[in-house]
Structure formats: structure tokens, C-alpha cells
Amino acid sequence: MRIVLQRVKHASVKVEEDVVGSIDHGLLLLVGVTHEDEQKDSRYLVDKIANLRIFSDSEGKMNLSVRDIEGSILSISQFTLYGETKKGRRPNFMAAAKPEHALAMYEAFNDQLRDIGLRVETGRFGEHMDVSLLNDGPVTIILDSKETS
Template identity: 45%
Template structure:
């Protein structure tokens, strides 16, 4: 499982011109599910997202986590994160999960996030989504399970 996380002042995702998820200060996490990923991978990545210290403390150092600031989380599925881009000029998706498996694991991650008490919003799995954000910093990190 792969996650591209961005510290944001605000972010939203729309489908067909309608907003389906929107947050204020927090993390926008683009999530890519691979064939072999399990719910345990989702738990591991989610834990890291919630505890990753990328928000500034009073001294201006990145010492605070999403949990510490009680920030919001926007989870957006993005299968292109698992693409193989090493060869040629066209991405390969053989490592990507099937749509059914990807949706199952992504939905489990969303459920786990909500159980932890994080204010969690999502995109729409498998949809053509338009994501907009105000990246704070910019601060962006790549996480893998």
C-alpha cells in the first residue's frame, strides 16, 4: 500500500461537479492499494498518517501529528500510485489491486479512520474525481506499508 500525504490548509474532492468530501486543516492522503495488500497494511498506513509529525509546534518545528492538532483527514483512492514507471513511457498497473479488492481495503481504511475519532472525509472510489487543495508548506511525504 502506498500513500502520498500532503499537509493542507483545506482540500476537497468533487465528482460530476458535486463536492463529495471536504476538509479544513489536516492531511489529504492519496491511497494506492496493491494486489497483496491486507487490512493490516491499511491499519499500518493509517497509523502512520495519524501519528506522522508534519505540523509545526510553537517553535515552528514539525513536531505535531494530525492527532496532536485534531486535524481533519481526506482519504482519496488513487490506483495510479501503484503504477510501475521504471520502463518505457507508459505506466504498468500489474501490481495494482483488482477494483473489488482495492475498494474493500480502502473502505476498511476509511472505517478504521472513523473509529479512531478522526474527522474523516473521502472521495468516491473508482470515480473520475477532481481534487483541489491548498498545500501548506508545501509539505508532502510518500509512505509505504
């Protein structure tokens, strides 16, 4: 799994004109799934995201996690994170998981975040979405479950 994580002051997602997910202070996650992803990939990323110290403490140092600040998460499925651009001018998305596998992994990932007590809002899998955010910092980090060692 590959995730682009952004620390945000607020974020929301619309499908057509309807807001389907919205958070205040917390994290916006763009979540990509590839064919060989398993539950261990999801568990690794859930632990990393929940405990990553990227929020400022009272001295202005990045020393607090999303759990520490009681922040929320807006999770958006993003198959284009597995776009390959080495050849030609049109991205190849063959590394992205097929929709059935991607949906199961994405839902399990979000459920695991909820199971540890985080508030999670989502977009709609497979839909065209408009995502709005105010990046805080800016702080943007790329996480990949295949880069654990």
C-alpha cells in the same frame, strides 16, 4: 499500500460538479492498494498517519500530529500510485489491486481512521475526480506499508 500524504490548509474533491468531500486544516491522502495488501498494512499506515508529527507547534517546529491539532483527513483512492513506467511510454497498472480488493481495503482503511477518532472525508471510488488543495509548507511524504523495516 502506498500513500502520498500532503499537509494541507484545505482540500476538496468534486465528482462532476458536486463537491463530495471537503476538509480544512489536515491531511490529503492519495491511497493506492496492491494485490497482496492485508489488514496489517492498513493498520500500520493508520497508526503512522495518526501519529506522524508534521504539524508546527507554537515554536514553529514539526512536533504535532493530525490528532494533536484535531485536523481532518481527505482520503482519495488512487490506483495510479502503482503505475510501472520502466518499459515503454504508457504506464502499466498490473500491480494495482483489482477493484473488489482495492475497494474493501480502502473502505477498511478509512473506517480504521474514523475508529481512532479522526474526521475522514472521501472521494468516490472508481470515479473521475477533481481534487483541489492548498499544500501547507509544502509538506509531502510518501508512505509504503511494505517499507516497515
